[in-house]
Amino acid sequence: MMSVVLVEPEKAGNIGAVARAMKNFDFKDLILINPKADHLSKESMDRASHAKDVLKKAKKADISYLEGFDHIIGTTSKLGSDYNMPRVPITPKQLAEKLSETGKKSRIALLFGRECTGLTNEEIKRCDFIVSIPSSKRYPAMNLSHSVAILLYEIYSAQGKNKIGDIAAPITDIEKKQILKMVDDILDSMEFGTKEKKETQRILWKRMIGKSFMTRREAFALMGFLKKIK
Amino acid sequence: MMSVVLVEPEKAGNIGAVARAMKNFDFKDLILINPKADHLSKESMDRASHAKDVLKKAKKADISYLEGFDHIIGTTSKLGSDYNMPRVPITPKQLAEKLSETGKKSRIALLFGRECTGLTNEEIKRCDFIVSIPSSKRYPAMNLSHSVAILLYEIYSAQGKNKIGDIAAPITDIEKKQILKMVDDILDSMEFGTKEKKETQRILWKRMIGKSFMTRREAFALMGFLKKIK
Numbered sequence: 001m002m003s004v005v006l007v008e009p010e011k012a013g014n015i016g017a018v019a020r021a022m023k024n025f026d027f028k029d030l031i032l033i034n035p036k037a038d039h040l041s042k043e044s045m046d047r048a049s050h051a052k053d054v055l056k057k058a059k060k061a062d063i064s065y066l067e068g069f070d071h072i073i074g075t076t077s078k079l080g081s082d083y084n085m086p087r088v089p090i091t092p093k094q095l096a097e098k099l100s101e102t103g104k105k106s107r108i109a110l111l112f113g114r115e116c117t118g119l120t121n122e123e124i125k126r127c128d129f130i131v132s133i134p135s136s137k138r139y140p141a142m143n144l145s146h147s148v149a150i151l152l153y154e155i156y157s158a159q160g161k162n163k164i165g166d167i168a169a170p171i172t173d174i175e176k177k178q179i180l181k182m183v184d185d186i187l188d189s190m191e192f193g194t195k196e197k198k199e200t201q202r203i204l205w206k207r208m209i210g211k212s213f214m215t216r217r218e219a220f221a222l223m224g225f226l227k228k229i230k
Numbered sequence: 231m232m233s234v235v236l237v238e239p240e241k242a243g244n245i246g247a248v249a250r251a252m253k254n255f256d257f258k259d260l261i262l263i264n265p266k267a268d269h270l271s272k273e274s275m276d277r278a279s280h281a282k283d284v285l286k287k288a289k290k291a292d293i294s295y296l297e298g299f300d301h302i303i304g305t306t307s308k309l310g311s312d313y314n315m316p317r318v319p320i321t322p323k324q325l326a327e328k329l330s331e332t333g334k335k336s337r338i339a340l341l342f343g344r345e346c347t348g349l350t351n352e353e354i355k356r357c358d359f360i361v362s363i364p365s366s367k368r369y370p371a372m373n374l375s376h377s378v379a380i381l382l383y384e385i386y387s388a389q390g391k392n393k394i395g396d397i398a399a400p401i402t403d404i405e406k407k408q409i410l411k412m413v414d415d416i417l418d419s420m421e422f423g424t425k426e427k428k429e430t431q432r433i434l435w436k437r438m439i440g441k442s443f444m445t446r447r448e449a450f451a452l453m454g455f456l457k458k459i460k
Contacts, residue, residue, distance in 0.1 A: 013243075021376055026366045050369055093387075094443045134387055136256045139280055142379070146251055149376040150383050157323075157364055215318050 002099070002108045002155070003029040004148060005066070007123060010115045012037040016047030016055065017145035018112075023051035024149070025156040030058040031065060031109070066126065069109040074119055074127035075147060077140045089132035092151055096158035110151065115144050175219040176209055182226040189230075232329070232338045232385070233259040234378060235296070237353060240345045242267040246277030246285065247375030248342075253281035254379070255386040260288040261295060261339070296356065299339040304349055304357035305377060307370045319362035322381050326388035340381065345374050405449040406439055412456040419460075 004022055009015050015037060019030060032039055039055050048055050059065075066072055076089065090098075099108070111127060113119035124130060133150055135142060142150075183205045192198045214222070234252055239245050245267060249260060262269060269285050278285050289295075296302055306319065320328070329338070341357060343349035354360060363380055365372060372380075413435045422428045444452070 017373060017376075020373055023369045024365045024372050024376070026368070047373075049373070050371075090443050098443070133383065135254045135383075136386075138256070139253045141280075142254050143247060143250055143277075143279070143375075145373075146247075146254070146376065146379040149372070150380055153363065153365075153380050156366075217318055 001029065001106075002027060002110055003031050003069070004152075005031040005033060005109045005111045006035070006144070007033045007063075007111060007119060008036055008114045009039075009112075009144065010036045011144075012039065012041045012044040013047045014115060014144045015039040015058075016044035016049075016051075018148045019044075019048040019051040019054035019058070021145055021149040021152055022054050025152040027152055028054060028057070030054055032058055032060050033063055033065065035060060063123075066109060066111075068107065070106045071108045072111060072127045073108065074111045074124050074130045075113070075151065076118055076124065076130055076132050077135065077142060077147075078118060089130040092131060092133055092154040093158075095131045095151065096154040099155055100158045100160075112144060112148060169216045171209070171214040171216055171219045175216060175223075179209060179219060179222060179226065180205060182223065182230065186226065186229055231259065231336075232257060232340055233261050233299070234382075235261040235263060235339045235341045236265070236374070237263045237293075237341060237349060238266055238344045239269075239342075239374065240266045241374075242269065242271045242274040243277045244345060244374045245269040245288075246274035246279075246281075248378045249274075249278040249281040249284035249288070251375055251379040251382055252284050255382040257382055258284060258287070260284055262288055262290050263293055263295065265290060293353075296339055296341075298337065300336040301338045302341060302357045303338065304341045304354050304360045305343070305381065306348055306354065306360055306362050307365065307372060307377075308348060319360040322361060322363055322384040323388075325361045325381065326384040329385055330388045330390075342374060342378060399446045401439070401444040401446055401449045405446060405453075409439060409449060409452060409456065410435060412453065412460065416456065416459055 004018065004027060006015065006018065009018075009032065015032070015035065016039070019039075022028065022030060038044065039058055044055060045052055073095065111119060111123065113123065119127075131151065133142065133147060180202070184202065187198050187201055192201070212218075234248065234257060236245065236248065239248075239262065245262070245265065246269070249269075252258065252260060268274065269288055274285060275282055303325065341349060341353065343353070349357075361381065363372065363377060410432070414432065417428050417431055422431070442448075
């Protein structure tokens with residue numbers, strides 16, 4: 001189970017926004033280490049929108065609370081120099097891959113630092129490893145709830161929950177071949193002058209279907225269209 | 231070039247947060263279609279943090295402004311039924327892949343709808359295709375700026391800018407083999423009783439290095455450690 005741990009968050013609005021992002025990706029357990037803002041204030045509740053339950057169940061604790069976790073993962077936008085080993089990070093995609101291998105029984109804490117200064121060096125050292133979101137060199141520091149949303153999105157997606165309904169099921173090779181066969185038949189019945197022009201059409205259709213990330217629903221609709229033409 | 235287009239945004243804070251997310255991922259061009267809130271208000275500016283320049287350069291326009299774009303991409307958290315073809319979406323990762331193939335000269339609009347109701351069916355139909363962020367079935371509706379942050383993060387990452395500095399360069403096969411050779415030499419010089427126990431140690435080290443997503447910097451540090459033991 002993964003807990004989202006905010007270390008000394010300073011803004012109530014951010015805590016609420018974090019709660020919303022958590023609920024959007026099916027995470028429930030929010031821990032606030034010495035919060036500097038009221039997570040039950042109107043501002044926080046407003047920003048949580050339909051995730052007020054996450055805020056109400058959030059636990060306030062001090063840093064010793066981390067001792068109960070099997071793995072502690074830190075986050076940072078400040079990358080270390082060559083000699084700053086504790087801040088050498090992995091990417092969000094690597095984190096998601098790692099976690100999808102980890103048993104569900106492990107208790108994992110995903111730590112986010114203060115809005116202005118992030119996690120301290122001491123806190124970073126306490127972590128098993130560090131993750132950093134690749135971002136602009138000119139302005140790498142992201143909003144707290146944005147960082148949470150991106151990491152939870154990657155973790156959620158890697159859990160194989162990224163199927164957005166059956167209607168989004170991707171086209172299979174069978175449908176691709178059926179469509180191309182139908183196009184072929186249509187091309188054969190048309191006047192094109194040269195063989196090359198026909199071949200160009202075939203390639204066009206192959207490319208078009210290949211690049212379109214077509215869903216099965218769309219593929220069936222296209223077949224309906226081609227059948228009518230025929 | 232990609233523009234972020236907000237259709238009738240209702241909250242000044244969200245517009246500011248969108249501007250910040252844009253600057254975090256090196257996007258600059260913000261278009262506001264009939265905004266219902268003031269993007270230059272204090273609330274918006276505060277939330278933009280160091281991205282106030284994005285807000286100042288933002289363009290207010292009406293929906294006809296979209297005619298100048300080569301590709302219009304819509305976003306939705308409301309998935310269509312089987313028969314609602316216009317709302318059949320692709321995933322953010324597919325979008326990022328698609329865009330990394332597209333020439334830089336294309337003018338692309340990434341459309342985000344109103345906070346409460348999203349894009350209308352008419353607006354959705356105008357789009358070349360639709361992207362949807364996989365999220366919880368119980369609470370799929372994300373905050374506007376969170377959706378923007380996640381999509382821009384995916385697009386930015388796919389552009390090959392996701393190298394978080396040279397210190398995060400991943401271990402190569404050469405270093406892996408060097409480390410395992412050093413471990414082998416150390417094991418050979420130790421008393422382990424049986425051959426099997428030595429082999430177990432070898433496998434442990436191979437797995438440990440394999441699963442650690444080690445960086446080159448970390449690999450060199452580990453070699454230093456092993457050299458000392460030897």
